[in-house]
Amino acid sequence: QVQLVESGGGSVQAGDSLRLSCAASGGTFIRYNIGWFRQAPGKEREFVARIKWSGGSTDYADSAKDRFTISRDNAKQMVYLQMNSLKPEDTAVYYCAAGENYYSRSTLRYDYWGQGTQVTVSS
Numbered sequence: 001q002v003q004l005v006e007s008g009g010g011s012v013q014a015g016d017s018l019r020l021s022c023a024a025s026g027g028t029f030i031r032y033n034i035g036w037f038r039q040a041p042g043k044e045r046e047f048v049a050r051i052k053w054s055g056g057s058t059d060y061a062d063s064a065k066d067r068f069t070i071s072r073d074n075a076k077q078m079v080y081l082q083m084n085s086l087k088p089e090d091t092a093v094y095y096c097a098a099g100e101n102y103y104s105r106s107t108l109r110y111d112y113w114g115q116g117t118q119v120t121v122s123s
Contacts, residue, residue, distance in 0.1 A: 002027030002098050002112050009094060009117030016086050020117060022079040022096030027112075029077040030054075033103045035110055036070060036081045038092035038119075045095070047105040049081060057103070063089075086121045093118050 008020040022034065033052050039045040049060045049070040058070050069082040079096055094117050097110035104110070 002029065002032060004096050004098060004112055004114035006094060006096050006114040006117040009119045011120040011122065012086055014087055014121055014123050016121070017082070017084045018086065018119060020081040020083065020094055020096075020119075022081075022114060024077040024079070024098065027098075030074045031100050032098035032112075033100070034070075034072060034079045035097045035099070035104070036079075036094060037097060037107060038090075038094045039116075040092040043092075045107055047107075048094070050103065050105065051079065052103050059105070061105075083119075086119075088121050088123045091119060091121050 002024050003026045005023045035050040036048040037045050038048050047061050048064050051058045051070045055072050067085045072079045096114050098112040099110040102109035
């Protein structure tokens with residue numbers, strides 16, 4: 001079982017950057033594919049980005065492509081989401097999630113979730 005803790009959120013202006021971090025503990029981190037998801041008030045939780053256990057494959061939602069970069073450091077048991085050119089519509093609580101058996105965009109395929117970190121982007 002793995003525990004996940006997100007950090008790095010905050011309140012920024014449109015066009016600014018943030019780097020979110022996801023720290024993992026309590027499990028064999030290298031076994032897990034990691035996804036970043038976000039949930040805005042009144043909306044469903046949605047996929048943002050994912051990275052395979054090896055770091056050799058990444059995938060992004062259209063809304064994140066060309067602006068966000070997901071990466072991982074297995075030695076440090078960390079996953080990062082670098083977010084550039086932030087827009088007000090990026091405002092949401094951001095979650096990292098770990099899944100062992102699937103490399104998926106679906107929330108249903110992830111077994112462990114962090115508590116989330118708030119990102120607020122003002123225009």
